[in-house]
Amino acid sequence: MTHYIPDPVAGILLVAVIAAIALVVRQRKAARALRQEIAGLRSHYSELENQYTQSVQAAQERADDATKTVLKSAMRTLQGLAAEQQLIVSRLQTKYGESVILQDLLEIDHTNSQFGRRAQSIAVLCDGWLGRQREVASVYDVVRSAQGRIRHYRRVEILSQVDFGITSRAVEPVALALAELLDNATSYSSPDTVVEINIRTVPKGICIVVDDAGVGMNDEERVRAEKLLSTERVSGVAGLGNPPQFGFAVIGVLAERFGFEVSVDSTSPYGGVRAVLLLPHDLLTSAPEQREPAPVLPAVATTAGLGGPEPALGGTTTADGLPKRRRKRPMAVVPSTPSAAPAPPPAAPAGTSRRSGAESAAIMGAFQRGTQSGRATPAETDMTSSTRGASSEGHEIS
């Protein structure tokens, strides 16, 4: 053993080696500890990151929900106002039907419809109110309703009709979705082209085909449209882009919620887009009768003929006890016999079964003036008196 010791260099080396080994071991240990710490930190970090993403997402969802709620109620107000204004405009149109003002009233009506539709679209994206439920309407009328909700409605032509109606639940959503399609079709084609609508019966239901003569969509737009229409639903108004593109997002939501299909993947014969809205059989029903149902007429005619008190149709009276007019009340069609023509004015207060002498005289006098003005040449003064009578009559029956 001793012969090893005398070599001091070896001894030093040995010590150094041992020291080095100890050092390495320690370092290794430290490194392992560090590594563990790093791994711990990393997992902690990713956990934090996850939590952060989650909370950001939650915050975003909350913000989206808040936006949706606000927009929903704001749109509800706007929709209500638009509907109210539409009623007022309708009333004015009947009241001033013979005047030149009518032209302007029709334009106001048009603007108002577009305004209502915009509010409706935003409401749809925010899971809001779609508007009042409609009665069953013919496919043709629903298409025309959609036509009336876009700016360039004059460029839309309906080329065919079918004898089908749309269930009351689906009238408004189909009209709105179609309006969005027509809006796209008219906005992305030149102003002198026509947008054609064909309504076809197919085994699966009914197709409403919209063909425009625009430039069509590029691949990117097509992909976006397909995504919005089939798989990816938009929620809220985020992600609509700037300027926001509502059309396909709205249509996609409506199609999913009400069970119809919309596709825009084909090309129209004119080189533009062909959009097809497929209405399945559950949304269809037989075509509704004309707005003036004939069977109700005899009832009105008989009560009128008896001269009894106005039955205040449906028993509606205002708080003051006056009979209330009902809209959409059927009116007499062309009388086959002249005797059915003179119906008593419906505005007569309920309860007066017989007219007083003065009243009869007034009525007869009015009748006489009417016939006189009718025979007269259309001089300006006569016109006003006779037209006023006609307009008030029209108002009562509408």
Place this chain on the structure above:
Amino acid sequence: MTGYDELEPQTPELVRPYVITKGRGLPAEDQLSLITLVTATADHRQRPTRLSPEEQKLLDLCAAGYLSVAEIAGHTQLPLGVVKILLAALTEGGYLITRPPVQRAPLADRDILEEVLNGLRAKFG
């Protein structure tokens, strides 16, 4: 009762009048006045199906004989001006004929009126 009925008048018409008129303008007053008489042309049987339900209805109304514009408007639920626009369009399309109202002169025979007046005076005056 009121709760139910109040719902009804609140729904605006589905198809707005400007769509029914297809955005056409009002016809001139001398072309179609309230008392212009309108009737369908004889060959209305070969009516194209492209006409809107409102136009079809107007043609049906006019098929029986002459009716005044005011009367026709009274039988529809549409504003008078809208009816005028539709009638003007149908006339242009050759589905309707219009006839200006009968002039005042041939109706009021002055001699007869004077005779009646004289007779009444002689009897009661």
